[in-house]
Amino acid sequence: MKTAQVSGNKIVIKEVDDIKLDGRRGAIVRVLGCGLCGSDIVKFREKIVGDGAVLGHEIVAVIDEIDSDTSFKKGDKIVTSHHIPCGECVYCKHGNVSMCEHFKSTNIRPGGFSEKVFVSEEHLKNVAYLVPSDMTDEEISFYEPLGCCVRAIKRCNLIKGDKVLVIGLGSIGLLMGEGIKALGYKVYGCDLIEERIALGNKLGIESYNSLNLDEFDKIIQEKSGGKYGGIDAVFMTSGADKALDVALRVVRKGGKILVFSSTPKNTGYPNNEVYYKELTVLGSYSPSPKDLKDSFDLLTSHRVNVKHLTTIYPLESVQQAFDDTVANKILKAYIKIS
Ligand SMILES: [Zn+2]
Numbered sequence: 001m002k003t004a005q006v007s008g009n010k011i012v013i014k015e016v017d018d019i020k021l022d023g024r025r026g027a028i029v030r031v032l033g034c035g036l037c038g039s040d041i042v043k044f045r046e047k048i049v050g051d052g053a054v055l056g057h058e059i060v061a062v063i064d065e066i067d068s069d070t071s072f073k074k075g076d077k078i079v080t081s082h083h084i085p086c087g088e089c090v091y092c093k094h095g096n097v098s099m100c101e102h103f104k105s106t107n108i109r110p111g112g113f114s115e116k117v118f119v120s121e122e123h124l125k126n127v128a129y130l131v132p133s134d135m136t137d138e139e140i141s142f143y144e145p146l147g148c149c150v151r152a153i154k155r156c157n158l159i160k161g162d163k164v165l166v167i168g169l170g171s172i173g174l175l176m177g178e179g180i181k182a183l184g185y186k187v188y189g190c191d192l193i194e195e196r197i198a199l200g201n202k203l204g205i206e207s208y209n210s211l212n213l214d215e216f217d218k219i220i221q222e223k224s225g226g227k228y229g230g231i232d233a234v235f236m237t238s239g240a241d242k243a244l245d246v247a248l249r250v251v252r253k254g255g256k257i258l259v260f261s262s263t264p265k266n267t268g269y270p271n272n273e274v275y276y277k278e279l280t281v282l283g284s285y286s287p288s289p290k291d292l293k294d295s296f297d298l299l300t301s302h303r304v305n306v307k308h309l310t311t312i313y314p315l316e317s318v319q320q321a322f323d324d325t326v327a328n329k330i331l332k333a334y335i336k337i338s
């Protein structure tokens, strides 16, 4: 079978032995396609993973071979996530499931950018779903990324009538904006790239250019109710250092800043603003099985529209997909494998 493996500064296609169940519980799946996640790019560029690693985790696949207590059977088209929390450790008990050791150690193997993948029984039981026939593979591949967004939104404990700003309208920012809207909150967006602002508006996220911060702040304050209204929560989906300036300027007193991206300079948290404006700063990383279920429901009920976000690449062009994503030429790559 073919896999796309990290090899130095490149991703190369390697032919490896076909994987089999070999007595393991779970399923061998034939991968139809796999979304390229921002975290794959970070792992590759910052050399968090070494040579031979197969990236990708947002898979849509068909079951080829199965030994399971679940109702899944050979031939079923499924979507699955890659990590499962233990439910019992200090992190799980406090709701920080993505910090759980078991969560971090579980995965689909070798990785999504591969013709075949082993999905364990634990995955099948907790985070895998049958794909409804009215969903395209590219659409349902947003199951895990939208799960990350659902978790972030829940972390903010928003209340009815809350107004939210999403900074950065890349694929994850647009997805976040759509999720916020689908869950019933007013959402604004900002970016520096005009096409992304236009797409935000098209998807129902009231979006603006934030290059001129004074001007942008004025607009957003007027829109969101000014002195006694304002933005209740800011979601930072942009990895640009400047995003923090925008967040601190726009968020209302007592508001929340949700951190959803790494930044190159690790700017740190702004002590005095947090103190004087009584802000809450929250990080949100990866979803729980319940967040994923909510994401699945949002997608399959068509309350979140992901139709305009993907560009399709064949497995042989994974490297190109990485390069185009980094260069902001595309929003979201979907690697079509079979
Ligand atoms: Zn992902």
Ligand SMILES: [Zn+2]
Binding pocket: 085, 086, 087, 088, 089, 090, 091, 092, 093, 100, 101, 102, 103
């Ligand atoms: Zn745990």
